[in-house]
Amino acid sequence: MLQSKLFTKTKKDAPSDETSKNAILLYRAGFIHKELAGVYSWLPLGLMVVNKIKEIISQEMEAIGSSEIIMSTIQNKEIWEKSGRWDDEKVDVWFKSKLKNGNEVGFGWSHEEPITEMAKSFVSSYKDLPIIVHQFQNKLRNEVRAKAGVMRCREFVMKDMYSYFKNEEELNNFYNNCIDAYMKVYRRIGLGDMTYVTSASGGVFTDKFSHEFQTVCEAGEDNIYIHKIQNLAMNEEIFNEETLNKMNLKKEDFELKKAAEVGNIFNFGTKKSEEMDMYFTDNDGIKKPVYLGSYGIGVTRLVGVIVEALSDEKGIVWPESVSPFSLHLISLAKNENGESYKKAKDVYEKLKSQHVEVLFDDRLEKSAGEKFGDSDLIGIPMRVIISEKSLAAGGVEIKERKSQEKNGEIISMDQFLHMYLKDC
């Protein structure tokens, strides 16, 4: 893409009520637009990141057998009354409104009830199970406070997955596969090293239990205890003598860190199905409740966590897998006639023809300083500069965004093209 055609421009300042690092950087770099506290729109660069994360999650969920669907935002009161969760005393984040005929409707803050109701309509026998479905849903939650940028919003994209099995063993197997799939997602989006699965309540030997995925990050609202040697961590709530003794671990081997929850999964056993009246006839002819699990990842929240965890004082640092572009090609030419602009344009066309995702800063009126500043702020992982100076020095200047060096490395044009093009 030509940067001259990108309508978003970087901004010096974020709105004054914006205090979180993620929202400030995402806003300044032109990834998001603020509508209200906790409500953001996603501009071209931001939507590209969201879509890349979605695609990675989608691949991993499909790999463990899930099918994608999309439920409605408008919620049917009757369905939520079955579980008692229509009640504002029980769920305090509902947005509700009324149809013209006076009937109340809600707006989806979660979808367990309607998805279970939908799944029920396809299940009578054990032959109809399992059902595993996920969606990327725009959740609406009437939160009291929304101060953490895109990490805690009144409107956000969540991948929620639901599984329906005929027995505990199958559910437990899937639940464990899901833990692995989630960890693959975090590794693929660049958060693997700093993300832990923690047991949130109960243990794997009770009927109902849940796990959280926590990414170490100063902006996180949770505290976790990380083992200094083994690759494990515990939530604050269960970090006590009893748990430590059970696991044969020593308190002093742990250190306390701030962390942000990036996923949570729930094994409900048959509790939810009993509430929602979801039964099946097993091969022994006996009617039994379905075993239910639910599995969430906050997609837009992840964008915030990546920015919080990986950015530096100059701006965002995207992992390549989720970056809007793989490469930021910068020309320092002031007019289109010089050798350096022509070379840059030519490289851009070559890269594009081979589907390399490249943002080409072709803006003639901007200074080198402005371009480098924008590039640091936007955070594409690799930068390549083509200028009269780089050409005189023997080629192009390349620099990784995460490098703290002032200057990049000069490599020949051929070397550079070999890095990105297949057939040259």
Added chain:
Amino acid sequence: MLQSKLFTKTKKDAPSDETSKNAILLYRAGFIHKELAGVYSWLPLGLMVVNKIKEIISQEMEAIGSSEIIMSTIQNKEIWEKSGRWDDEKVDVWFKSKLKNGNEVGFGWSHEEPITEMAKSFVSSYKDLPIIVHQFQNKLRNEVRAKAGVMRCREFVMKDMYSYFKNEEELNNFYNNCIDAYMKVYRRIGLGDMTYVTSASGGVFTDKFSHEFQTVCEAGEDNIYIHKIQNLAMNEEIFNEETLNKMNLKKEDFELKKAAEVGNIFNFGTKKSEEMDMYFTDNDGIKKPVYLGSYGIGVTRLVGVIVEALSDEKGIVWPESVSPFSLHLISLAKNENGESYKKAKDVYEKLKSQHVEVLFDDRLEKSAGEKFGDSDLIGIPMRVIISEKSLAAGGVEIKERKSQEKNGEIISMDQFLHMYLKDC
């Protein structure tokens, strides 16, 4: 995909309050689930169709220079008050609710105001124009009646595009490009022959004007007059002596048909920008209002129109471009050990390895009649049957869904594989 793994099953009946052909067929075939009147969820097959239509629209909008974004569902009252459209007297389809602090919020039934507000924040000079953006947005509208299945919903996916130009000429050029792009979309999704662009009000020589795209279809709620010889049509409202005289056309050359609106585009001139206070400084140093256009296609509505326009008494007939799968491979085997099942499985694996989108009906317990009935209902454009009978007759039986013949044609396995596989 293995049909045995598809959790949706075809159903004999739709909910009794469902009267539209599109909803009945989509429901029975397992494409949608009904949440409330005018509110549907999209199940795996349905979401595949929606995504294919989105992808086609996306390509055509990007080809004319638009960038994709996604705005929020939650709407800021203050922004809508600027244009006067917060008022329920002016806009009677708002869903509204309240934040915990008592502030009112709305839920997006349209996004002209917030997108214009967002665009404003990036525009001061003529150098910042044009801006062209589109989104695939879940619109929420508090409609009094919702009886036309997915053709008129309280919640639906719309592609809405907005353009901001510095002068009338540029806007008019883009507006005309958009007409061409829309017609390309309708052709690509199989509605080209029956879709007309009609002038909805005014003419191209007034400051503000609009056009509609109308698909001939019995379930449509509009009437259009179609010229019997020339490829043109007129909306009922402007079909009068005056227009006919201006265009030098004769009344008797037209016939009246029912049609469904599948797109509409608006050229607002500077009206909207003046309302929303969106100005720029031109290269002559003078402050001027921006020229605005908006362009909508109802994505989920299109699914309904395709079903209404192309289905037959046996079920849905998808055009290949939007069909969830290109091919419905049906095995009639009753166990996995026979030759015919093994051959079918082998063909399925070959097709899959070459990324042919194939649904394989591998269900052993279903009768041939049930399988053909399901296949007709689901509507994949090409069916191939592998059975002992077809093998004995020399290969596989292929049949187009739209064919009204009872039986298909027997072709050799090699011939069939040549049709779908590149390297064999």
